[in-house]
Amino acid sequence: MPKRICAGSTSRKNTADWAAGSWTDEQKQKYLPRVASGQSLAAFALTEANAGSDAGAIATTATKDGDDYILNGTKQWITNGGEAEIYSVVTKTDKSKGSRGATAFIVEKGTPGFTFGKKENKMGIRASATRELVFQDCRVPKANILGKEGLGFIVAMKTFDMSRPGVAAQALGIAAGALDEAVKYSRERRQFGKPICSFQGVQFMLADMATQVEAARALVYAAARYIDTGAKDVSKISAMCKLFASDTAMRVTTDAVQVLGGYGYMKEYPVEKMMRDAKITQIYEGTNQIQREVIGMNLIKEAASKKA
Ligand SMILES: Cc1cc2nc3c(=O)[nH]c(=O)nc-3n(C[C@H](O)[C@H](O)[C@H](O)COP(=O)(O)OP(=O)(O)OC[C@H]3O[C@@H](n4cnc5c(N)ncnc54)[C@H](O)[C@@H]3O)c2cc1C
Structure with missing residues (x-):
């Protein structure tokens, strides 16, 4: 019975060790300078x-065919789809093995049989x-496997461990920007003969927004620092910072619209866009329900390993 794998669970032991070897030296030399220099965009599917x-x-x-694999299927909602040159694509090489039958490939834009849809x-x-x-019927050489055949989900989950703090930073930036806009507007807008920032009701909203932004910043930076130490058990803090920063972004941007009142709802001001942009950070790279699942599973795993 295959284990349930969701967009975020790391359910095998030594996953970090497996994923650390995901890229061969040849793959790194071929692809990473193009991405690092900005020449090519990458995408994850x-x-x-x-x-x-x-x-x-x-x-x-x-499906294996000599030294190649033949890919068939459709990936949906891929960020940078069509714009990127280099794609990490997670497939099934053995359906009978469930999640353990998954394999990740590097596929380049322009490979025959690889096109873009909606x-x-x-x-x-x-x-x-x-x-x-x-x-x-997209033919991809065996040399393009990321990691090993059968380790595609480990590659995917370790990708999330590294990419979730990126989404958290995105959310933090949106929240901080919305707070700046709200403070600025509250000093300019006058009602009842006074700037609205002189009303305690508005000040309390701004105070809560600022406190949440600082707390999110602290957690995002803590996660980044921990990942930079080279630690392998990063799934929990990575999920925590994505969860907290994205929920903060949604709350703070919604409150920023409130501080701007009807003007906040209009497209002339940037906060309605910030509120729309904040929403995706609660959804992609694994929804926040899934982040809570990852955090919960890791807490239980840690408690069990302390007891053993
Ligand atoms: C703009 C955008 C860009 C994206 N970019 C990419 C990309 O580049 N690459 C890529 O691979 N994917 C990408 N995605 C996909 C994204 O990661 C998924 O949308 C996300 O993981 C959720 O999957 P779903 O939309 O199918 O929701 P579903 O899985 O159908 O979930 C629906 C609801 O049920 C809840 N739910 C599901 N399972 C559970 C559970 N076990 N416990 C509690 N609640 C649960 C979810 O939290 C959610 O609220 C992108 C999505 C969007 C919208």
Whole structure:
């Protein structure tokens, strides 16, 4: 019976060790300088129409054919889809093994059989392209496997460990920006003959917003510092900072719209956009329900290892 794998769980031992070897030296030399220099964008493709939080349900297949694999399937809602040159694509190489039959591949834009489908029309982050990736008999060499055959989910989950603080930083920036806008506006807007910042009701909102932003900043920086130590058990703090910073961004941007009143609801002011942009940070890179699941599972695992 395969273990349930969701967009965030790390359910095998020594996952960090496995993932540390994900990229071969040849792959690093071939792809990373292009990404680091800004010459090429990269994208990560796990989600499918019927596999979101339940990432183990992916149906895209990679079938071995000599020294190559033939990819078939459709990935959905891929950030930078169509814009990126380099894609990490998680597939099933052995459906009978469930999540243990998954394998991640590097696939380059322009590979025959790899095309792009629908571009999404989104609520927020509208400057970021989100597209379908379509694989139809797309031949990819064995040399493009990330890690090893069968370790695709470990690669995916360790990717999340590193990318969630990035989403947390995105959320923190949105929240801090919304707070700045709210403070600025509250000093300019006059009602009842006074700036609205002179009303305690508004001050208390600003105070709560500022306190939440500082708490989120502290947690995001703590996570980044911990990851920089090279620690391997980063899943919990990575999930915590993404959860807290994104919930903060949603609350703070909603309150910023409130501080601006009707003007906050209008597109002339930036806070309605910030509120729309904040929402995605609670959803992608694993929803915040899934982050809580990751945190809970890690707490229990830590308690069990202390007892043993
Ligand atoms: C703009 C955008 C960009 C994206 N970019 C990428 C990308 O680049 N690459 C990529 O692979 N994916 C990407 N995604 C996909 C994203 O990661 C998924 O949308 C997300 O993981 C949730 O999956 P889902 O939308 O299918 O929701 P579902 O899994 O269907 O969840 C629906 C609801 O049920 C809840 N739920 C599900 N399971 C549980 C559970 N076990 N316990 C409690 N609650 C649960 C969820 O929290 C949610 O509230 C992107 C999505 C969007 C919207």
